Amino acid sequence: MQSKMKESDPILEVENLSASTDNLPILKGVSLTVYPGEIHAIMGRNGCGKSTLSKIIAGHPSYNITNGDIKFLGENINSLEPEERAQLGIFLGFQYPIEIPGVSNLEFLRVSTNARRKFLNKEELDTFDFEELVKEKLEIVKMDHAFLSRSVNQGFSGGEKKRNEILQMALLEPKIAILDETDSGLDIDALRIVASGIKKISNAQTGIILITHYQRLLDEIKPNYVHVMSDGQIIKTGESDLALELEKKGYEWTDNFIKET
Amino acid sequence: MEIIEKIKTNKSIDNLTEIQKICLDKLQASPLPNPKSEQWRLSNKSKFSNFLNYSVNEKKSKFDTPFPNTSQSTIRLVIGDNCQINFIEENYSIKQLSEDKLVKYIKEQISCFDKNENWSDLLNLSLNCTKNILGLKINGSEIPPIEIFSHASINSLNAKTLVIFLEKNCNIDLLQVNLGKDNSSLSQSTFVCLEENSSVNHGVVSYGENKSNLLNSLNVIQQNNSEYNLGSLHFKFNYARFEIRIKQSKGNAKTNIKGMQITKKDEQISTFTKIDFHGPNGFLDQINKSLADDKSHAIFEGSIIVPKIAQKTDASQLSRNLLLSNLAQIDTKPQLEIIADDVKCKHGATISQLNEEELFYMRTRGITLTEASKLQLSSYFQEIISFIPVSKDRWDLLDKLLNEN
Numbered sequence: 001m002q003s004k005m006k007e008s009d010p011i012l013e014v015e016n017l018s019a020s021t022d023n024l025p026i027l028k029g030v031s032l033t034v035y036p037g038e039i040h041a042i043m044g045r046n047g048c049g050k051s052t053l054s055k056i057i058a059g060h061p062s063y064n065i066t067n068g069d070i071k072f073l074g075e076n077i078n079s080l081e082p083e084e085r086a087q088l089g090i091f092l093g094f095q096y097p098i099e100i101p102g103v104s105n106l107e108f109l110r111v112s113t114n115a116r117r118k119f120l121n122k123e124e125l126d127t128f129d130f131e132e133l134v135k136e137k138l139e140i141v142k143m144d145h146a147f148l149s150r151s152v153n154q155g156f157s158g159g160e161k162k163r164n165e166i167l168q169m170a171l172l173e174p175k176i177a178i179l180d181e182t183d184s185g186l187d188i189d190a191l192r193i194v195a196s197g198i199k200k201i202s203n204a205q206t207g208i209i210l211i212t213h214y215q216r217l218l219d220e221i222k223p224n225y226v227h228v229m230s231d232g233q234i235i236k237t238g239e240s241d242l243a244l245e246l247e248k249k250g251y252e253w254t255d256n257f258i259k260e261t
Numbered sequence: 262m263e264i265i266e267k268i269k270t271n272k273s274i275d276n277l278t279e280i281q282k283i284c285l286d287k288l289q290a291s292p293l294p295n296p297k298s299e300q301w302r303l304s305n306k307s308k309f310s311n312f313l314n315y316s317v318n319e320k321k322s323k324f325d326t327p328f329p330n331t332s333q334s335t336i337r338l339v340i341g342d343n344c345q346i347n348f349i350e351e352n353y354s355i356k357q358l359s360e361d362k363l364v365k366y367i368k369e370q371i372s373c374f375d376k377n378e379n380w381s382d383l384l385n386l387s388l389n390c391t392k393n394i395l396g397l398k399i400n401g402s403e404i405p406p407i408e409i410f411s412h413a414s415i416n417s418l419n420a421k422t423l424v425i426f427l428e429k430n431c432n433i434d435l436l437q438v439n440l441g442k443d444n445s446s447l448s449q450s451t452f453v454c455l456e457e458n459s460s461v462n463h464g465v466v467s468y469g470e471n472k473s474n475l476l477n478s479l480n481v482i483q484q485n486n487s488e489y490n491l492g493s494l495h496f497k498f499n500y501a502r503f504e505i506r507i508k509q510s511k512g513n514a515k516t517n518i519k520g521m522q523i524t525k526k527d528e529q530i531s532t533f534t535k536i537d538f539h540g541p542n543g544f545l546d547q548i549n550k551s552l553a554d555d556k557s558h559a560i561f562e563g564s565i566i567v568p569k570i571a572q573k574t575d576a577s578q579l580s581r582n583l584l585l586s587n588l589a590q591i592d593t594k595p596q597l598e599i600i601a602d603d604v605k606c607k608h609g610a611t612i613s614q615l616n617e618e619e620l621f622y623m624r625t626r627g628i629t630l631t632e633a634s635k636l637q638l639s640s641y642f643q644e645i646i647s648f649i650p651v652s653k654d655r656w657d658l659l660d661k662l663l664n665e666n
Contacts, residue, residue, distance in 0.1 A: 058625050059624070059625075060621055061617075061621070062617075081624065081629075081630070082621060082624035082625050083624040083625075083626075083627050083628060083629050083630065083633075085625075086624065086625050086626055086627035087627045091625075092625045094622065094625075097622070098618055098619050098622035100619050100622070100623070100636070100637070100640065101640060102639070102640025102641065102643050102644070103636050103637070103639070103640045107636075108623070108626070108636070111626075111628055111632065111636070112623075112626035112627050112628055115626070115627030115628055115629075115632075116627050119627070151640075168626060172626065172627070
């Protein structure tokens with residue numbers, strides 16, 4: 001399906017990836033390639049392996065890769081630590097962003113940004129310079145400066161947490177962003193702010209993977225490809241109209257598909 | 262009996278003082294704490310005997326304070342320095358207690374001592390001749406912060422005693438720093454008496470070096486409408502015990518305690534607290550945190566005593582513990598003894614490990630595992646450190662902790 005002849009090399013290649021946790025297979029041979037400028041959507045029922053795939057790409061230590069490879073800019077990253085992957089330019093936007101009481105959001109964002117800047121051979125920012133940068137990025141997600149002085153995600157509403165994720169994405173300037181159900185828990189206005197933030201940050205050099213259940217995010221951000229996952233596999237890939245088809249048909253047909261294959 | 266002989270035959274003590282004699286008599290009857298008693302049952306026996314192994318040293322040794330005194334207004338004192346203290350300013354005075362008054366007060370205290378509960382104080386006062394006892398009487402207002410240092414010398418057992426009387430309507434910030442040296446034992450006993458309407462923000466920071474030991478006993482008496490705020494931190498000791506006894510003698514007083522102990526390698530650090538409400542409307546808010554790594558052992562035992570006279574007491578005691586290694590050990594036992602029927606008292610304990618999902622979240626932002634752990638620990642430490650009255654620009658305790666742990 002990804003037949004468009006690409007002018008550049010892929011950012012991310014997931015090749016026949018199988019993974020397990022506690023000896024329980026979760027992914028059963030997933031393949032996915034993302035080129036610069038592409039937006040991919042992964043849809044599927046709860047428990048089909050979408051979030052697991054995102055965590056494994058980000059390097060979650062609780063999962064074991066039992067087969068296959070993950071390549072970033074042509075290099076195998078199977079054995080890299082999560083922080084090494086992040087420094088390379090892989091960003092995971094969490095479905096449930098973690099609260100870290102006692103750690104100020106500003107300091108957390110500064111340490112994260114500097115870790116990425118260091119990798120990119122850019123000068124690390126002190127508190128004052130960082131405040132300037134973050135002020136600019138806050139505009140993208142329409143967040144108040146007061147959020148910076150609070151503990152990371154602590155006491156944030158669902159929408160504020162998701163906007164904080166997009167703020168981090170804006171600061172880290174990743175090569176590829178995997179956004180796991182960024183639209184869940186958002187009202188229409190918040191969804192538009194988040195979607196507009198994602199569009200502003202993404203460009204022809206970056207790739208985006210949107211994990212979602214609903215068409216409404218894809219109305220705001222039109223994907224190039226839609227993949228349907230079921231039982232740890234990508235069972236169908238299509239263009240953006242596949243999402244509309246799913247919205248009409250639901251996921252029941254995926255059960256039959258698995259039975260038949 | 263060995264310790265008693267050691268004190269009696271100590272060449273640096275010419276004549277035993279009256280207090281030493283009284284305490285030695287009491288120690289004769291109970292030369293060592295009862296290892297089966299609640300207060301001592303978890304104490305590591307070989308480490309405790311190591312504490313007593315060093316020879317008693319009353320000689321003055323070279324002492325470097327851990328941070329510079331950049332603030333001209335701060336009053337800095339070292340126990341055992343022998344200088345006469347007499348600060349008399351327009352708004353306040355800090356005077357040294359006369360020997361008579363000091364002896365009278367200590368004798369009163371000794372008369373109430375329990376042989377197990379106050380064994381550390383008995384040892385301290387048996388070891389201590391007058392030059393290592395500092396007694397202060399403080400009154401007035403706008404009193405500058407006070408810093409008091411106690412330190413042990415290498416290869417020796419040192420005892421230091423501090424007595425502070427805070428007169429009516431007086432507020433102070435007091436930082437007490439206890440420093441252990443290589444292969445040393447420090448016995449520190451502190452007695453604080455708060456008169457009506459007085460308040461203390463008391464910081465107790467104790468840290469050692471290789472193989473240093475500490476017995477740190479703190480006795481506080483609070484009168485009506487007094488407020489006692491204690492922020493404490495103990496780390497880097499082979500063996501350390503911090504005993505806190507607070508008595509709200511007539512009720513209507515407030516006590517806030519935020520304490521923390523950090524153990525690594527095979528260290529053992531314990532905190533024992535006894536908060537005694539002797540009147541109505543008392544208030545206590547206490548949190549004790551332990552962090553144990555490697556093969557170390559951290560202990561917390563806290564008791565809140567609310568007799569019938571202490572109606573309307575509002576007390577809370579929480580023990581929070583972080584276990585960083587499979588081989589480390591944490592024992593915690595917050596306890597309530599309530600006789601009064603109209604009170605609000607609660608207690609609780611939690612033991613957990615570093616949160617792996619928090620760590621993963623930080624790592625997905627490019628923060629290394631070590632840095633992510635440090636960030637998590639700094640948030641754990643921060644609540645306690647911010648309660649210790651010492652300005653950040655002079656001594657960044659958080660940096661010290663994170664770099665050493």
